[in-house]
Amino acid sequence: xxxxxxxxxxxxxxxxxxxxxxxxxxxxxxxxxxxxxxxxxxxxxxxxxxxxxxxxxxxxxxxxxxxxxxxxxxxxxxxxxxxxxxxxxxxxxxxxxxxxxxxxxxxxxxxxxxxxxxxxxxxxxxxxxxxxxxxxxxxxxxxxxxxxxxxxxxxxxxxxxxxxxxxxxxxxxxxxxxxxxxxxxxxxxxxxxxxxxxxxxxxxxxxxxxxxxxxxxxxxxxxxxxxxxxxxxxxxxxxxxxxxxxxxxxxxxxxxxxxxxxxxxxxxxxxxxxxxxxxxxxxxxxxxxxxxxxx
Amino acid sequence: xxxxxxxxxxxxxxxxxxxxxxxxxxxxxxxxxxxxxxxxxxxxxxxxxxxxxxxxxxxxxxxxxxxxxxxxxxxxxxxxxxxxxxxxxxxxxxxxxxxxxxxxxxxxxxxxxxxxxxxxxxxxxxxxxxxxxxxxxxxxxxxxxxxxxxxxxxxxxxxxxxxxxxxxxxxxxxxxxxxxxxxxxxxxxxxxxxxxxxxxxxxxxxxxxxxxxxxxxxxxxxxxxxxxxxxxxxxxxxxxxxxxxxxxxxxxxxxxxxxxxxxxxxxxxxxxxxxxxxxxxxxxxxxxxxxxxxxxxxxxxxxxxxxxxxxxxxxxxxxxxxxxxxxxxxxxxxxxxxxxxxxxxxxxxxxxxxxxxxxxxxxxxxxxxxxxxxxxxxxxxxxxxxxxxxxxxxxxxxxxxxxxxxxxxxxxxxxxxxxxxxxxxxxxxxxxxxxxxxxxxxxxxxxxxxxxxxxxxxxxxxxxxxxxxxxxxxxxxxxxxxxxxxxxxxxxx
Numbered sequence: 001x002x003x004x005x006x007x008x009x010x011x012x013x014x015x016x017x018x019x020x021x022x023x024x025x026x027x028x029x030x031x032x033x034x035x036x037x038x039x040x041x042x043x044x045x046x047x048x049x050x051x052x053x054x055x056x057x058x059x060x061x062x063x064x065x066x067x068x069x070x071x072x073x074x075x076x077x078x079x080x081x082x083x084x085x086x087x088x089x090x091x092x093x094x095x096x097x098x099x100x101x102x103x104x105x106x107x108x109x110x111x112x113x114x115x116x117x118x119x120x121x122x123x124x125x126x127x128x129x130x131x132x133x134x135x136x137x138x139x140x141x142x143x144x145x146x147x148x149x150x151x152x153x154x155x156x157x158x159x160x161x162x163x164x165x166x167x168x169x170x171x172x173x174x175x176x177x178x179x180x181x182x183x184x185x186x187x188x189x190x191x192x193x194x195x196x197x198x199x200x201x202x203x204x205x206x207x208x209x210x211x212x213x214x215x216x217x218x219x220x221x222x223x224x225x226x227x228x229x230x231x232x233x234x235x236x237x238x239x240x241x242x243x244x245x246x247x248x249x250x251x252x253x254x255x256x257x258x259x260x261x262x263x264x265x266x267x268x269x270x271x272x273x274x275x276x277x278x279x280x281x282x283x284x285x286x287x288x289x290x291x292x293x294x295x
Numbered sequence: 296x297x298x299x300x301x302x303x304x305x306x307x308x309x310x311x312x313x314x315x316x317x318x319x320x321x322x323x324x325x326x327x328x329x330x331x332x333x334x335x336x337x338x339x340x341x342x343x344x345x346x347x348x349x350x351x352x353x354x355x356x357x358x359x360x361x362x363x364x365x366x367x368x369x370x371x372x373x374x375x376x377x378x379x380x381x382x383x384x385x386x387x388x389x390x391x392x393x394x395x396x397x398x399x400x401x402x403x404x405x406x407x408x409x410x411x412x413x414x415x416x417x418x419x420x421x422x423x424x425x426x427x428x429x430x431x432x433x434x435x436x437x438x439x440x441x442x443x444x445x446x447x448x449x450x451x452x453x454x455x456x457x458x459x460x461x462x463x464x465x466x467x468x469x470x471x472x473x474x475x476x477x478x479x480x481x482x483x484x485x486x487x488x489x490x491x492x493x494x495x496x497x498x499x500x501x502x503x504x505x506x507x508x509x510x511x512x513x514x515x516x517x518x519x520x521x522x523x524x525x526x527x528x529x530x531x532x533x534x535x536x537x538x539x540x541x542x543x544x545x546x547x548x549x550x551x552x553x554x555x556x557x558x559x560x561x562x563x564x565x566x567x568x569x570x571x572x573x574x575x576x577x578x579x580x581x582x583x584x585x586x587x588x589x590x591x592x593x594x595x596x597x598x599x600x601x602x603x604x605x606x607x608x609x610x611x612x613x614x615x616x617x618x619x620x621x622x623x624x625x626x627x628x629x630x631x632x633x634x635x636x637x638x639x640x641x642x643x644x645x646x647x648x649x650x651x652x653x654x655x656x657x658x659x660x661x662x663x664x665x666x667x668x669x670x671x672x673x674x675x676x677x678x679x680x681x682x683x684x685x686x687x688x689x690x691x692x693x694x695x696x697x698x699x700x701x702x703x704x705x706x707x708x709x710x711x712x713x714x715x716x717x718x719x720x721x722x723x724x725x726x727x728x729x730x731x732x733x734x735x736x737x738x739x740x741x742x743x744x745x746x747x748x749x750x751x752x753x754x755x756x757x758x759x760x761x762x763x764x765x766x767x768x769x770x771x772x773x774x775x776x777x778x779x780x781x782x783x784x785x786x787x788x
Binding site for chain 1: 308309310311312313314420424575576577578579580581583584615623632633729749750
């Protein structure tokens, strides 16, 4: 199969991003954006030292963002390693917060397809609502696009009813042309979401790669009528950045994508920064960081 | 790419609240006077003309209207300054004045940007990010040349020309003033500048800057008025050089008036640029380039890419993406930081654009306009696209100077080069392709003063700008921009 020949001009993308970032979002539109951004967060902990207790704390935070501000949304999901799925499911019982698990030898993806499929099946059985897989960047960079597509396809099958997010790890793909091609492959192979990064490689999500992925999603939707979601992950820690991503989303993919079913932020510290802004918007003063739980 | 009908939902629930630029610290006077011999002076007959805000139709200020006697005084002042202090000064000293003006423009940049947007209708994003910084950059650039003219033209002696009359348009008021003033002053000339009658206010602030910069009186004189005043300046016997930017019709008139007279002149006139998109281009970025080429400054740009040529195999995709992109353009209050397209500069220009849109429809063009809601008062025009048109349509041939784009398709490189050159104009052009060889083939064969590849409407003081054919003669910017203001003689005596 031949894959996308859609060209991407890096300078043009940078200029478009700069232009979108110059949008000035004020008053009510800012409040709405902050609330929307909160509801789109995949609250994440992906460390070797993660403990069940840390995951339980994270789950509590996911549903109780700031006790003194009732009416705030809960985050979209919590994102953990596979061994934590059951703990998280239990802690989130009764809420609609999803549990997302990273799988397929995250973050490198350096293992056999069989091992990856076993891992994904297990995660799905353990109750993960969403599975975040990584593509085989080595195979991609060697030009073996068919392998990459086939692998995604098989993982998608193994997911069962769980939603599949496909991590491109754009920091290793380097060029925007590659990002575009990888996006097209992932969507064609069945991704429900495409995701920029693992967060373990720098650079992680950048506005430039995110814009290119949005344009790929838009073109895919035009051609096939299926709406694929997008998750920039890693490196988005400030409200201002989050709002800039939403501006980009609104002006590239439109209103239909402005909800947690089709757009997520993979982030750990973004929530607190947004909460600080929400408090500021409501009270006019910035609170000390001490007032925001670190979970 | 085949495109099926899955339209985007761009009618967003999440909209942007107004983000108006604060204008509290800007003090616009009730009236402005002529700037002659270093002083603000009323016109001899005491007449004024209102300068209005095209976004609200309200009067911003009244501005003195210069008459015959005022022109005589201004030119006399320029002559005395030329023969007096300005030509006696060392080139390095002249350069210092230019540096000073550049820095003062930067210091007052926010004020200048706001007044530019109020007086001319352009979005604050453009006046703030393009017009004013570029105006300062031109002064900085030519300040550097002032004492290096011998190096610009080795083996030649560079001598100034004398008194210049400079007539500028309303589309980039301060920037065009900078394009004219900076090289003229750097080369040791004195001048009389006439801003356009609809946009004189930033020139009046520039006059204030020049006064504060302690430029010797009479080196820069600014007289305000309409086309009749321009005619007087062009025909005045005390002028050595004319620099005009404006319409081709007036340019031709100036050439007739100057025939047989020993006067230097440069003309920057109209354009009808071809913007060419090949199938192998990065389409999404080309869309941005198209938007920038025709909707920048409401299309009031002489080098606007008003003729779009798209390779047939991607024409459908480009047209659909362009239409959707047009829907996201925010049209309205020029002082809102999110505005992409501001007000049309004047009622006359709005009528002119509207009449062309009517002509386009009568001649069978297929019209598409973005669904934006235009404000009730003020002069506005929605971003407009015409397809199903050809080289023989008037809207493809004539300069509209508004946000109106005509799309045609092509199949081969040679065909599109022929079509691109099939115009009396030759100011600018654009080409979009991923293939380097194709860029060179196209740019070498298009007869236009500036051609952009995979970008559009990029300006820099070091880059000469000017036209082929009826788009004008002479260059502004770069080393070439010094030439119209110099007499070069042999260095051996």
